[in-house]
Amino acid sequence: MISLLRLLIFMLTRRWGLIVLGVLLLIIGLVVGAGSHQVSYQTIDHGTFQRYSKDDGTELLQLQNTSTFYVINDSDFSPTFNGDTVFQDSPSFILIARKDSQSVDEQTTDGTQLSGNGYQVEEITILDNNGQPAQQYTTSTYRQNPNGYYENDWPAGLLLAFVGLVLGILAFVLPQLRGKSKKAQPVAAMSAQAQMNVNPYANPYQQPGPYQQQNPYQQPYQNPAQYPNPYDPTRLADSYQQAQNPVYPPPPPPQQGSYDKTQLARPYDQP
DSSP: OHHHHHHHHHHHTSHHHHHHHHHHHHHHHHHHHHTOEEEOEEEEOOOOEEEEEOTTSEEEEEETTSSEEEEEEGGGEESOOOHHHHTTTOOEEEEEEEEEEEEEEEEOTTSOEEEEEEEEEEEEEEEOTTSOEEEEEEEHHHHHOTTOEEEOOHHHHHHHHHHHHHHHHHHHHHHHHHHHHHHHHHHHHHHHHHHHHHOTTSSTTSOOOTTSOOOTTOOOOOOOOOOOOTTOHHHHHHHHHHHHSOOOOOOOOOOTTSSOTTSOSSTTSOO
16 A cells, blocks of 8 residues: 555656556546446346355345355345344345446455356345245335436546546646746846846845945935034124224334335324
8 A cells, every 4th residue: 555655656746657647547537437327126036045244244145056146235224234134044035136237356254255247236125934025125225216217427537537637737737837947046046146246235224245345425424513603692792892903913123224214113103
């Protein structure tokens, strides 16, 4: 079981595996759907049978000297059916079974290997010594459809075919998606690298790397210089007083022979 599971996982991860599984499921689904058919019944009221039982509650009645089996699932019948009790005294009985056969390849409780064609039993009628019905056991399918019914297997078949079709599509789509993903990763990496080289300050909060140049125009914020208050009354008063009483520098000392004697020695004195 584990080996089959590993094989299934291995095939699901390979393109050829998806194709094989998809084709198989598609074919199986179509075969199952095409197996839809009309179910009818047959009546077995004579013959000698050899009874076999299985641990899962299945009874097999083999028609003597043939490979024909009539399959009885104890749990399908109502009222409760127990083959060990019903067939204990080898009573006479009438079977109503489906006409469509199924393959029988079973091993009984005592180890006997049985193989042949089987027919599913839908009703068992136990007869008394006078040949009259004494007890009747029926399945729910027969009670609902005593005249037969159409067994439609297309829903299950179409489901299998759809799963196979999906696997086949994935076999062609996934490689393309993986190829695009592999191409997109180098392109994304190159775009990020190009963005770092061409515009290293695209993010103003990002610190420059060791190979990035510092922005010469990016200066830290500084407080503006403090200017004097133009409306300071003390400074205005001092400026006004200096304007009214100007202070002149003293004149240079006179030098002999360097000026006209007719001029006053001190030009600021009134004659």
